[in-house]
Amino acid sequence: MYHLLKGLHEYLTRKEEFSIIIIGLDGAGKTTLLEKIKTLYSDAPGLEPSKIGPTVGQNMGKVSLPSTILNFFDLGGQRGIRSIWHRYYDDCHAVVYVIDAQDRERLGEGWEVFDTVLSSPQILDVPLLLLANKQDTPTSLSVTEIRQDYEAWDHHRRESARRRHPEDEAEEGERRKSRIASLEVLGVSALEGQGVREAVDWLFLRVQNSRQDLGDKATKAGWMSG
Numbered sequence: 001m002y003h004l005l006k007g008l009h010e011y012l013t014r015k016e017e018f019s020i021i022i023i024g025l026d027g028a029g030k031t032t033l034l035e036k037i038k039t040l041y042s043d044a045p046g047l048e049p050s051k052i053g054p055t056v057g058q059n060m061g062k063v064s065l066p067s068t069i070l071n072f073f074d075l076g077g078q079r080g081i082r083s084i085w086h087r088y089y090d091d092c093h094a095v096v097y098v099i100d101a102q103d104r105e106r107l108g109e110g111w112e113v114f115d116t117v118l119s120s121p122q123i124l125d126v127p128l129l130l131l132a133n134k135q136d137t138p139t140s141l142s143v144t145e146i147r148q149d150y151e152a153w154d155h156h157r158r159e160s161a162r163r164r165h166p167e168d169e170a171e172e173g174e175r176r177k178s179r180i181a182s183l184e185v186l187g188v189s190a191l192e193g194q195g196v197r198e199a200v201d202w203l204f205l206r207v208q209n210s211r212q213d214l215g216d217k218a219t220k221a222g223w224m225s226g
């Protein structure tokens with residue numbers, strides 16, 4: 001009887017778990033963000049920024065909310081390490097792409113990498129959040145400027161692609177356009193914590209909603225086939 005009740009209690013109080021990957025160029029501030037999330041959401045504070053070095057592989061952080069557990073995977077952003085990102089795509093429920101809003105010289109490189117993420121078929125339907133990090137610095141681009149910079153970069157990219165392959169233009173244009181139109185961009189300072197709770201709130205809501213969408217789809221599919 002005890003085991004039955006214990007099992008029932010565990011079943012009723014179990015939390016749903018979601019995996020969220022944090023990617024972006026090296027130096028964008030991904031690990032600083034993960035450690036800040038740990039500090040804000042758990043009893044054990046995250047690492048001090050001065051103790052954080054470049055990530056070789058992955059770091060993990062668990063955020064336990066009242067009904068949900070969010071498992072964050074911060075992946076190394078150096079060129080040679082980016083090739084492991086796709087191994088996490090199949091099992092993730094949301095993607096956070098961090099851009100260094102202060103480093104104008106590397107914005108183009110950041111958008112090129114972002115473009116491959118945005119176009120990856122495995123995560124085409126997964127919520128995607130773009131974080132314009134380092135908002136605490138006086139020279140960082142604002143959220144509006146970051147969005148404009150990305151749109152200008154993307155426009156330029158489409159123009160050159162159209163010149164090279166005019167036949168592909170229509171179909172690819174529509175898919176990309178809707179992904180970009182629904183893209184959420186938030187400003188944060190991983191170092192000081194500004195905007196970090198808003199980002200976690202957004203992720204929490206979106207993973208819940210997309211799980212519901214999938215549930216609705218499954219119910220509909222079952223109903224239709226039944």
Ligand SMILES: Nc1nc2c(ncn2[C@@H]2O[C@H](COP(=O)(O)OP(=O)(O)OP(=O)(O)O)[C@@H](O)[C@H]2O)c(=O)[nH]1
Pocket residue numbers: 024025026027028029030031032033049052053054055056075076077078133134135136137188189190191192
């Ligand atoms: N001013 C400021 N500096 C930041 C912020 N976030 C990160 N940094 C600094 O940016 C540098 C790189 O931060 P990391 O968190 O190691 O960057 P990363 O994206 O994890 O880099 P890789 O592990 O190499 O992929 C460090 O010197 C951080 O202190 C921020 O919000 N504001």
Ligand SMILES: [Mg+2]
Pocket residue numbers: 030031032053054055074075076077
């Ligand atoms: Mg790192």
